Amino acid sequence: MTWTAALVVALVIIAVLAGALWRQRHYQERLKAQLKAATADLEQLQNACSRLAPAGVVQRLVADGIALDDAPGAERKVVTAMFVDLVGFTAMTERLEPALLVRVLNGYYQRVSDAIEEHRGQVGSFVGDGIVAYFGAIQPNPWQCDDAVRAALAMRAAIRAYNGELEREGLPPLAIGVGIDRGPGLAGLMGSRARREYAFIGRAVNLAARLQGLTRIHQVDILVTEALRAELDAGFVLVPMPAEPVKGFAEPIVTYAVRGRSEPHQDRGQ
Amino acid sequence: MASALEHVSWETCLIEPRSDRALEAYARRKVGVPFLSLRYFASVPWLARAVVDLHPELGLLMHLDQSVADLLTLVVSQENSCRFCYAVMRMLLRAQGMSDARIERMEQHLSRAGDLPPRTAAAIAFGRSQSRVGPGAARDARRALRHAGFSDDEMKEIGFVVASTDFLNRIHTIPAIPSRPVERMPDRLHMRLLGPLLNYIVQKHRFRGRATPLERAPLYPYARLVRAYAGSPIAPALGQAIEEMWASPVLSRRSKLLMLAVIARGLGCEVCALEIGEALQREGLDASALAQILTHLDAPELDDTERLLVRFARETIWYEPAVLQRRARALSARLTGPQLVEAAGVASLANGLCRLGAMVLEHA
Numbered sequence: 001m002t003w004t005a006a007l008v009v010a011l012v013i014i015a016v017l018a019g020a021l022w023r024q025r026h027y028q029e030r031l032k033a034q035l036k037a038a039t040a041d042l043e044q045l046q047n048a049c050s051r052l053a054p055a056g057v058v059q060r061l062v063a064d065g066i067a068l069d070d071a072p073g074a075e076r077k078v079v080t081a082m083f084v085d086l087v088g089f090t091a092m093t094e095r096l097e098p099a100l101l102v103r104v105l106n107g108y109y110q111r112v113s114d115a116i117e118e119h120r121g122q123v124g125s126f127v128g129d130g131i132v133a134y135f136g137a138i139q140p141n142p143w144q145c146d147d148a149v150r151a152a153l154a155m156r157a158a159i160r161a162y163n164g165e166l167e168r169e170g171l172p173p174l175a176i177g178v179g180i181d182r183g184p185g186l187a188g189l190m191g192s193r194a195r196r197e198y199a200f201i202g203r204a205v206n207l208a209a210r211l212q213g214l215t216r217i218h219q220v221d222i223l224v225t226e227a228l229r230a231e232l233d234a235g236f237v238l239v240p241m242p243a244e245p246v247k248g249f250a251e252p253i254v255t256y257a258v259r260g261r262s263e264p265h266q267d268r269g270q
Numbered sequence: 271m272a273s274a275l276e277h278v279s280w281e282t283c284l285i286e287p288r289s290d291r292a293l294e295a296y297a298r299r300k301v302g303v304p305f306l307s308l309r310y311f312a313s314v315p316w317l318a319r320a321v322v323d324l325h326p327e328l329g330l331l332m333h334l335d336q337s338v339a340d341l342l343t344l345v346v347s348q349e350n351s352c353r354f355c356y357a358v359m360r361m362l363l364r365a366q367g368m369s370d371a372r373i374e375r376m377e378q379h380l381s382r383a384g385d386l387p388p389r390t391a392a393a394i395a396f397g398r399s400q401s402r403v404g405p406g407a408a409r410d411a412r413r414a415l416r417h418a419g420f421s422d423d424e425m426k427e428i429g430f431v432v433a434s435t436d437f438l439n440r441i442h443t444i445p446a447i448p449s450r451p452v453e454r455m456p457d458r459l460h461m462r463l464l465g466p467l468l469n470y471i472v473q474k475h476r477f478r479g480r481a482t483p484l485e486r487a488p489l490y491p492y493a494r495l496v497r498a499y500a501g502s503p504i505a506p507a508l509g510q511a512i513e514e515m516w517a518s519p520v521l522s523r524r525s526k527l528l529m530l531a532v533i534a535r536g537l538g539c540e541v542c543a544l545e546i547g548e549a550l551q552r553e554g555l556d557a558s559a560l561a562q563i564l565t566h567l568d569a570p571e572l573d574d575t576e577r578l579l580v581r582f583a584r585e586t587i588w589y590e591p592a593v594l595q596r597r598a599r600a601l602s603a604r605l606t607g608p609q610l611v612e613a614a615g616v617a618s619l620a621n622g623l624c625r626l627g628a629m630v631l632e633h634a
Contacts, residue, residue, distance in 0.1 A: 139588040140406060142535055146566055233566035 074188030080135040080144040083208040087175040089129040111158040119151035145231040179211025220257035279592035284445040302475035313608040316514035317615035334427040349401040352439035353449035364456040365469040392418035404537040405628030429629035437622035444614040479503040491549040520612040529583040536587040539624040541631040586617040
């Protein structure tokens with residue numbers, strides 16, 4: 001009788017312990033699943049943030065655990081700024097259905113962004129159909145001028161290829177205007193408490209935007225300033241344009257149209 | 271459990287592993303266990319040896335606390351997004367008996383420097399600044415290290431730990447050495463059982479460095495850097511790796527110098543650029559051609575291989591692993607296997623040396 005009772009007690013204790021263990025395991029697995037889901041959410045959030053600011057900036061903020069309010073201030077840097085815009089966009093908005101227009105625009109944004117990132121630039125922001133990009137803003141880049149012009153030439157080729165696709169669908173072709181300048185300014189996360197974006201503030205951005213406007217006057221697609229030309233590889237074929245007055249600048253601005261690379265440089269695989 | 275870097279995109283490996291018994295035996299003697307990545311570098315012996323010999327924990331540190339060095343290695347590997355190196359570090363921590371939860375807590379501590387002792391926090395900040403900003407931030411970072419109470423000798427060893435980690439991270443990242451098997455290893459049953467033994471063997475092979483005379487004055491570029499470590503075991507280890515790199519016939523000496531010059535330029539390390547520039551002039555490249563190459567990564571004086579290597583070298587300075595690996599894959603179509611391995615080795619070592627140069631030579 002005593003043995004039977006002891007066995008029953010032992011079995012009960014084992015059952016209770018097994019139950020507790022099972023519950024503990026179940027609890028741990030639930031916590032693990034929650035942690036996994038939270039990690040996935042955070043990764044998704046980080047990916048989403050990477051679309052709003054250059055990936056390098058987002059990664060640093062995440063890696064350092066920095067709250068946006070405490071993010072480091074802007075740094076003084078020499079940066080190459082690029083402004084890209086669609087020529088004839090307003091007319092296109094009147095001709096195309098909104099859904100179709102968005103699809104065509106997204107194709108344009110993607111191709112231009114790819115060309116910028118392929119040449120180590122960062123897309124700063126989308127302004128309507130315009131794109132602002134920086135070269136040498138996040139990491140030091142002594143080759144930023146060559147990179148920017150190569151990116152512009154890659155955009156020209158990419159838009160030409162895209163136009164072939166649009167034409168097959170019976171859609172109007174796209175044309176871009178690109179302005180590029182280089183100069184000192186402040187680069188970093190800027191904005192209000194509620195909304196910030198990675199930006200570069202300096203004369204070069206304003207002038208790049210104005211140059212983009214001048215592409216219509218000169219009937220070319222890529223224009224660079226004298227300051228940028230001075231830093232460029234001699235292998236780029238540049239054509240001087242007549243000096244033009246530009247809003248916000250006292251003197252008329254001398255610009256150069258970029259035709260491409262000279263043949264020996266193309267042979268060298270550039 | 272997933273490591274902090276498992277979300278980092280990682281391409282398939284670009285190079286074929288090759289068995290070399292002599293090299294594997296050499297590594298096993300030094301480390302105590304099979305060296306997981308060595309077979310990938312066997313076609314370029316100097317690189318395979320350097321990957322083993324430049325590990326700080328194998329008798330190269332005399333002054334810096336080993337635990338600070340280990341944390342620096344972990345932080346810089348995380349900063350450089352090297353999945354392979356980070357996975358190896360995690361595997362060793364697991365073998366030491368650390369649970370996943372404890373490793374994660376440690377990673378969180380590392381990302382919040384405020385929770386760490388001031389000396390450790392300063393060392394970690396230095397490692398981060400070298401990975402993110404490079405030599406441009408060296409002066410401020412040195413000042414912070416001194417303020418935290420590190421001696422000159424400790425600071426030089428911190429510089430070396432960061433530089434060797436930069437080298438090891440890049441040499442495993444550029445050819446995309448497979449990381450998945452290492453990431454999974456701690457969860458394997460046999461590893462759980464053998465973990466304590468692995469830890470015992472690895473710890474037994476770690477040792478503190480002893481004063482080692484630099485037997486002969488080096489003559490090759492970066493000789494000043496080696497001389498700056500005279501008396502430390504780092505000097506002969508670094509000297510041998512650099513000397514063997516110059517002597518290797520896989521890529522021309524001029525190609526290697528050009529790669530180093532581009533990386534020195536990209537990182538803004540003036541002391542390194544000066545020494546390499548002088549060496550290139552001795553190789554017959556005049557100053558104007560060198561200026562053209564360094565300003566535009568191209569010149570008529572370059573042959574086809576040099577042109578490829580010069581452009582590739584710049585990709586290794588700041589990078590996203592998958593982008594760098596795709597560019598290395600494009601390069602692999604134009605080079606032989608050993609050439610690709612040596613190019614990756616030269617670029618990796620140059621990135622470490624230029625960061626070290628800014629720390630040690632400007633300091634000297």
